Amino acid sequence: MKITEKEVRYVAGLANLSLSQEELLKFASDLDGILSHMDKLNEVDTTGVEPMAQVLFDAEETATLRDDVERTPLSNAVALANAAVSGAGYFKVPKVIER
Amino acid sequence: MNVATLTIDAVAKRLAAKEITAVELAQEALRFAKQENPKTNAYLRFCDDRALAAASAVDAQLERGETLGPLAGVPIAVKDVIVTKGVRTTCGSKLLENYIPPYDATAIERIEAAGGVIIGKTNCDEFAMGSSNENSAYGPVRNPVALDRVPGGSSGGSGAVVAQGTAVVSLGSDTGGSIRQPASFCGVVGVTPTYGRVSRYGLVAFASSLDHIGPFARNVSDAATLLQVMAGRDPMDSTSASAPVPNYAASFGKPVKGMKIGLPKEYFQGLASDTADRINKGVALLEQMGCEVHEISMPYTGYAIATYYIIATAEASANLARFDGVRYTTRSAKSETLSGMYTNSRGEGFGAECKRRIMLGTYVLSSGYYDAYYLRAQRVRSLITKDFANAFQQVDALITPVSPFPAFKIGEKVNDPIQMYLSDIYTITGSLAGIPCMSVPCGVTGEGLPVGMQILTRHFGEETMFQLAQAFEQGGGFAV
Numbered sequence: 001m002k003i004t005e006k007e008v009r010y011v012a013g014l015a016n017l018s019l020s021q022e023e024l025l026k027f028a029s030d031l032d033g034i035l036s037h038m039d040k041l042n043e044v045d046t047t048g049v050e051p052m053a054q055v056l057f058d059a060e061e062t063a064t065l066r067d068d069v070e071r072t073p074l075s076n077a078v079a080l081a082n083a084a085v086s087g088a089g090y091f092k093v094p095k096v097i098e099r
Numbered sequence: 100m101n102v103a104t105l106t107i108d109a110v111a112k113r114l115a116a117k118e119i120t121a122v123e124l125a126q127e128a129l130r131f132a133k134q135e136n137p138k139t140n141a142y143l144r145f146c147d148d149r150a151l152a153a154a155s156a157v158d159a160q161l162e163r164g165e166t167l168g169p170l171a172g173v174p175i176a177v178k179d180v181i182v183t184k185g186v187r188t189t190c191g192s193k194l195l196e197n198y199i200p201p202y203d204a205t206a207i208e209r210i211e212a213a214g215g216v217i218i219g220k221t222n223c224d225e226f227a228m229g230s231s232n233e234n235s236a237y238g239p240v241r242n243p244v245a246l247d248r249v250p251g252g253s254s255g256g257s258g259a260v261v262a263q264g265t266a267v268v269s270l271g272s273d274t275g276g277s278i279r280q281p282a283s284f285c286g287v288v289g290v291t292p293t294y295g296r297v298s299r300y301g302l303v304a305f306a307s308s309l310d311h312i313g314p315f316a317r318n319v320s321d322a323a324t325l326l327q328v329m330a331g332r333d334p335m336d337s338t339s340a341s342a343p344v345p346n347y348a349a350s351f352g353k354p355v356k357g358m359k360i361g362l363p364k365e366y367f368q369g370l371a372s373d374t375a376d377r378i379n380k381g382v383a384l385l386e387q388m389g390c391e392v393h394e395i396s397m398p399y400t401g402y403a404i405a406t407y408y409i410i411a412t413a414e415a416s417a418n419l420a421r422f423d424g425v426r427y428t429t430r431s432a433k434s435e436t437l438s439g440m441y442t443n444s445r446g447e448g449f450g451a452e453c454k455r456r457i458m459l460g461t462y463v464l465s466s467g468y469y470d471a472y473y474l475r476a477q478r479v480r481s482l483i484t485k486d487f488a489n490a491f492q493q494v495d496a497l498i499t500p501v502s503p504f505p506a507f508k509i510g511e512k513v514n515d516p517i518q519m520y521l522s523d524i525y526t527i528t529g530s531l532a533g534i535p536c537m538s539v540p541c542g543v544t545g546e547g548l549p550v551g552m553q554i555l556t557r558h559f560g561e562e563t564m565f566q567l568a569q570a571f572e573q574g575g576g577f578a579v
Contacts, residue, residue, distance in 0.1 A: 008458070015416060015461040016423070016438070017454060018446030027458050030516055034459060037517060038405040041475050044482065051477030052484060054308050054338070055294040055533030055558075064337040078201045084430035084444075091425050096437045 002035045003028055102128050102174070103264025107321045110173050110267065114161060121157035121172035125150045125216050128174035132218060132265035139241045141250070141259035143179050145219040146186045150174070153216045160214070169324055171214030176266035178257045179220040180227050181312065182301040183207055186217075190303050191225040191235040191253075194428040194448035204301020205336070206270060206312050206329045213328045218266065221256030225450045226419065227272055227305045229253045230280060230522045233513050234452040241509070244286055244549060248506040251281030254315070258285040261315045268325050269315045274305050275407050276501075276526025278313045279538040283501035283551020286540045288322045288568070289315050293559050294533030295340035297326070298333030306414035307338075309407075309530050319539065319569040323347040326561070342559050350566035356389030358567065361494035365400035366525050371504040373544035378500045380579045381541040381552045381571070385498070388574055390567075393494055397486040400528055402479050407527040408520055409463050409476035416460030419453065455516060484532040491557040496567055499525050501538045501551035525553060535561045539568050540577040552576075 008028045012019050019027065076089050085092040100119060113119050129147055136142045157171045177183060180190045182200035184207075189195045207217065224234040232240040232255025240255040242248040243263035250259040254271030258281030261269050271278040273291040282289025290313045297312045304310060314325035327348070332341040362382065367375065386392050424430035424444030431443035449457070463472035490497060502522060512519045529536035534555055541552035552571075556564040571577075 011462045015457050016441040018442040040405050046478035049478040049481050052481040063341050066334045082427045094437050
């Protein structure tokens with residue numbers, strides 16, 4: 001086993017994901033299988049190979065710059081329209097004192 | 100009038116000849132789509148008001164004698180991961196069942212500016228994660244060609260509506276094959292353009308370095324027209340490319356004699372025999388048309404699946420963090436504490452495949468594993484991309500199958516994530532490299548299931564890709 005139930009629980013915590021006991025066991029087994037398949041990458045000699053984070057082609061250095069002009073943003077009411085709970089112009093969340 | 104076989108050109112001719120108004124066409128398209136939809140579940144919802152408003156605008160232009168846009172009056176379906184102002188956009192997820200976007204994706208704005216009539220939103224795998232459309236919170240889509248089979252995924256609904264004739268063209272999104280694979284399973288044309296060719300603004304992000312918007316159509320010309328309208332720099336997406344957009348239609352009809360075509364031998368191993376047979380016939384046709392066919396090798400192909408499922412899930416785990424019960428999504432009733440609200444809203448809202456990928460992505464990015472998985476995968480991605488660069492020094496285009504097998508039965512692979520992931524084996528490489536690729540119909544198997552042939556060209560090589568695809572279509576390749 002590459003991944004234990006305890007690790008699955010830890011990763012679920014990092015991902016802010018509540019999982020049932022059944023899901024924990026299922027994902028432990030699924031992730032184990034998938035990660036074993038991914039070990040195939042260890043066969044590849046990547047010495048001196050640059051990591052590729054983005055598809056790059058020749059673009060001028062200023063390609064991502066634009067004129068700094070004012071644009072109308074979403075209004076407060078529109079931005080809040082899809083919130084599960086809102087009030088007084090804010091998103092509302094449960095009280096945050098301790099985790 | 101039969102809307103099921105309409106093309107963009109046919110719509111333009113009928114409008115110009117005043118045989119029909121855009122509003123009449125929109126009404127008929129909506130009526131037909133609503134009538135046929137229960138067979139496939141391809142549409143999640145229709146947007147009659149928006150469609151009729153767009154159609155009325157086209158009719159008003161006609162009345163004033165103005166020149167119409169290239170998509171004037173064309174009924175178009177949009178995958179439900181692309182946001183539409185005022186029209187609910189769920190991403191196939193329960194989490195977004197009530198989400199009404201306050202803005203339009205750039206692709207949508209450009210389509211409507213060109214006269215396009217958006218009639219509805221199509222079903223898809225939840226957050227575009229899947230290869231069969233079985234991961235939608237709103238039920239699977241059935242393949243119109245064989246109703247007991249999947250349409251492919253994740254843009255299964257967008258592939259199905261074009262095959263079924265309930266839209267003239269549609270929009271999908273492709274991260275690892277989500278346009279090309281359903282196009283091949285449904286027997287239609289599907290295009291994944293060069294990364295950055297179409298703005299991603301308003302495409303709900305799955306894996307940002309791999310996500311594309313692209314067209315589905317029943318012929319090559321319609322796919323090219325739809326891409327033409329959407330392509331080009333957008334200040335709202337810093338990764339959108341500023342390279343000029345050529346006139347794709349200008350490449351049609353140019354002879355393909357002497358064009359050099361590469362067959363990467365790694366893509367012809369482990370194919371279903373019927374699929375191999377069709378692709379070989381397709382290649383033989385291209386040879387008859389004067390293309391020079393070369394067998395080549397792309398040695399890093401076998402590492403693509405592992406590379407993709409590390410990079411895509413890592414990016415997804417970050418992108419899907421925004422669905423937390425605060426700004427867009429439904430919130431769990433079990434929300435006494437802030438962290439409880441996050442974990443319960445996400446735990447209750449995401450389906451199994453999204454959870455699996457979030458877990459995998461979080462794991463490969465977590466402390467102690469980052470170098471072993473994520474960084475290594477990014478290095479292998481460089482090597483896979485170099486494979487393509489080397490190939491395009493020898494040839495103008497690559498031809499491969501789209502999928503190792505045709506559409507499978509609903510439920511057949513649903514319990515085996517690795518088998519499901521392996522079905523993307525031939526489409527993932529092009530996604531990692533960011534090159535343009537498309538699926539064109541290439542005959543059917545003995546059981547009558549469509550086979551798709553993939554055409555891949557170098558970055559911004561869409562003209563060559565369309566030229567070859569259109570020549571293949573004109574030469575009878577779709578029914579080879």
